[in-house]
Amino acid sequence: MFNGLGMDLGNLSRLSNAKSRSISPENRDGSAGAGGMATEGTGAECARELGKGWKVSPSIEILPGETTTLADIEGPGAIQQIWMTAAGNASLRNLILRITWEDQEHPSVEVPLGDFFASGWGRYAQVSSLPVCANPARGYNCFWEMPFRKRAQITLENRDEKLIIVYYQINYALTEVPEDCAYFHAQFRRSNPVPYMKEHTVLDGVSGQGHYVGTYMAWGVNNNGWWGEGEVKFFLDDDDEYPTICGTGTEDYFCGSHNFDPRICEPKDENRYVTFTAPYCGLPQVIQSDGMYDSSQRFGMYRWHITDPIRFQEKISVTIQCLGWRTDFGTDFRNKRYLPRRDDIASTAIWYQTLPSRPLSPLGTRDDLEII
Numbered sequence: 001m002f003n004g005l006g007m008d009l010g011n012l013s014r015l016s017n018a019k020s021r022s023i024s025p026e027n028r029d030g031s032a033g034a035g036g037m038a039t040e041g042t043g044a045e046c047a048r049e050l051g052k053g054w055k056v057s058p059s060i061e062i063l064p065g066e067t068t069t070l071a072d073i074e075g076p077g078a079i080q081q082i083w084m085t086a087a088g089n090a091s092l093r094n095l096i097l098r099i100t101w102e103d104q105e106h107p108s109v110e111v112p113l114g115d116f117f118a119s120g121w122g123r124y125a126q127v128s129s130l131p132v133c134a135n136p137a138r139g140y141n142c143f144w145e146m147p148f149r150k151r152a153q154i155t156l157e158n159r160d161e162k163l164i165i166v167y168y169q170i171n172y173a174l175t176e177v178p179e180d181c182a183y184f185h186a187q188f189r190r191s192n193p194v195p196y197m198k199e200h201t202v203l204d205g206v207s208g209q210g211h212y213v214g215t216y217m218a219w220g221v222n223n224n225g226w227w228g229e230g231e232v233k234f235f236l237d238d239d240d241e242y243p244t245i246c247g248t249g250t251e252d253y254f255c256g257s258h259n260f261d262p263r264i265c266e267p268k269d270e271n272r273y274v275t276f277t278a279p280y281c282g283l284p285q286v287i288q289s290d291g292m293y294d295s296s297q298r299f300g301m302y303r304w305h306i307t308d309p310i311r312f313q314e315k316i317s318v319t320i321q322c323l324g325w326r327t328d329f330g331t332d333f334r335n336k337r338y339l340p341r342r343d344d345i346a347s348t349a350i351w352y353q354t355l356p357s358r359p360l361s362p363l364g365t366r367d368d369l370e371i372i
Helices: none
Strands: 020-024 060-062 067-074 079-088 095-101 111-113 133-134 141-142 144-148 151-158 164-172 183-191 197-201 212-222 231-237 279-288 298-304 310-312 318-322 322-326 339-341 343-354
Touching: 020 067, 067 079, 067 164, 079 151, 095 183, 111 322, 144 151, 144 183, 151 164, 183 197, 197 343, 231 310, 318 343
Parallel strands: 111 183
Antiparallel strands: 020 164, 060 164, 067 151, 079 141, 079 144, 079 164, 095 111, 095 151, 133 141, 183 343, 197 318, 212 298, 212 310, 212 343, 231 318, 279 298, 322 339
C-alpha cells in the first residue's frame, strides 16, 4: 500500500492509509477532531461576541529570551509543510528555529528563521522555489519532506528584546517510513568577515551516510568590484586536499552567469544584478546602498539540489572561496589578478543523513548573528 510520502503530480491519485494531521495555535498537539476548540488566545477578545470556534487562538506570544515548543509529534510519519510568519518588525536573525529527531540530545536543524526560509537579510523578497516560498507580507513556507520514526520536536527561540507574535501551521502525515529514508538537517554558519586568503565553511563535521540538497547564502559585500569569482567545493568521503566536486564560480553555482549582469553580454541593457527566482535556484534579493543609511551591497541566493543531490557514504564538507578582482572587469585576462576578499558570508546548508548525527557547529551569540 502506498504510504503517502514523496508526493508529486505523478502519484497524486494514489490512495493511502496515511493520516493527515496539522498543528497550529488552534490545535497545539495535532489531535484528530480538536481544531478550533480554543477558549483562550491572542484572538479571544476579538471573538468575544462569536464564541468558541471563531479564531480564538490564531497565534502565540513568545517572550524575550523564551524558547517555545511549536510541535512535539509521535511517529512514525513525516512533516510535509511548514507555514510561518512573525508579526511586527522583529529581527528574523533573532528567532532561532530548531528541529530535533528521535530524542537526540542535540538538534538536527538550528537556523535563524529568515535564513531557513531563504530570507537572510531581514527584508522581504519574494521566493518562488519548489521547497521554499517567501510570499508577500512575510508569508514563509517550507515544503521539504522531513520523515521521522518515533518523535519530532520543533522549537522557536526569541532572542529579541521584545515580545513577538508568531502565526504558524505545521502539516504532517502519520504513516510508515521506509528504512532508506534519512533525516532532514540544516545548519547556519557565518564568517563576518571572511579572513584574508581563507575560505568560508558552509558545512563540515558531518558523519554518516546521506546527501546534500541545498544552500542558501546571504552575502554582504565589503569591497568595491565584482565579488563572486569564488568556487564552491564539495569534499566527499575520502577526499583530502582536493574535492570531488568543484564549480567554476559563485554565480555559476547559483545557476546564473556573468556577474548576474546583463550588460556584459548585452551592452545596450541598462540593468545590473537582475533578480530571479526559479524552482531550483535564484537570486531573489539585491540590496543596494541608499547613499545615506544602507551600507554596501547585500545579496540573497539559493541553490536546491533536488534533481542532483550530492551523495556521500561517510562524510561531507563544503566550502566557498571569497574571491573577486583587483582590477576592473574586462575581457583581457592577461593583466588581471584575483582579489581574496573579506566579505560577510552567512550560509545555510541543507542535507539528509542517517542518525545518530554529530552536534552542529555552535550557532554563536545574538551579536554574532546581527545584521549591521
